[in-house]
Amino acid sequence: MHLDNTFFAFVALVIFLGIVFYVGAHKKIAVALDDRGAKIAKDLDDARKLREEAQALLDEYKRKRGDAELEAKSIIEQAKREAESLAVETRTKLTDILARRTKQAEQKISQAEAAAVKEVRALTTDAAIKAAGKLMGEVTIGPKGAKLIADSISAVKSRLN
Numbered sequence: 001m002h003l004d005n006t007f008f009a010f011v012a013l014v015i016f017l018g019i020v021f022y023v024g025a026h027k028k029i030a031v032a033l034d035d036r037g038a039k040i041a042k043d044l045d046d047a048r049k050l051r052e053e054a055q056a057l058l059d060e061y062k063r064k065r066g067d068a069e070l071e072a073k074s075i076i077e078q079a080k081r082e083a084e085s086l087a088v089e090t091r092t093k094l095t096d097i098l099a100r101r102t103k104q105a106e107q108k109i110s111q112a113e114a115a116a117v118k119e120v121r122a123l124t125t126d127a128a129i130k131a132a133g134k135l136m137g138e139v140t141i142g143p144k145g146a147k148l149i150a151d152s153i154s155a156v157k158s159r160l161n
Contacts, residue, residue: 128156 020026132152 125157129153132156 132149
C-alpha cells in the first residue's frame with residue numbers, strides 16, 4: 001500500500017478536528033458568534049432609537065419653524081395695518097390743521113380788509129370834510145355859510161359811515 005501525502009494530510013485534519021471538538025472550541029466559537037450577533041442587534045436597536053429621536057426633533061423644529069413663520073407673517077400684517085391706520089389718521093389730522101389754518105388766514109385777511117376799508121373811509125371822510133370845509137369856507141362867508149357848512153359836514157359823515 002502506497003500512502004501519499006494527501007492521506008497524511010487527511011488524517012492530520014481528522015485528528016485536528018477531533019481535538020477541537022474534544023476541547024469544545026466549537027461551543028466557544030458559537031458563543032462568541034451569538035454574543036457578536038446580540039451586540040450587533042443591540043447596536044441596531046440603539047441606532048433605530050436614535051433615528052426616531054432625531055426624526056422627532058426634526059419634526060418639532062419644523063413645527064416650531066412653521067409657527068414662527070406664521071407669527072412673523074401675523075406681525076408683519078399687523079404692522080402694515082397699523083401703518084395704514086397711522087397714515088390715514090395723520091392725513092386726517094393734517095387736513096384738519098390745514099383747514100383750520102386756512103380759515104384763520106381767511107379770517108385775518110377779511111379782518112385786515114375790513115380794517116383797511118374802515119381806515120380808508122375814515123381818511124376819506126376826514127379829507128372830504130376838510131376839503132368841503134375849505135371850499136365852503138372860501139365860497140360862503142358869514143352865518144349862512146356856516147350853517148351850510150355844518151349841514152354838509154353832517155350829510156357827508158352820515159353817508160360815508
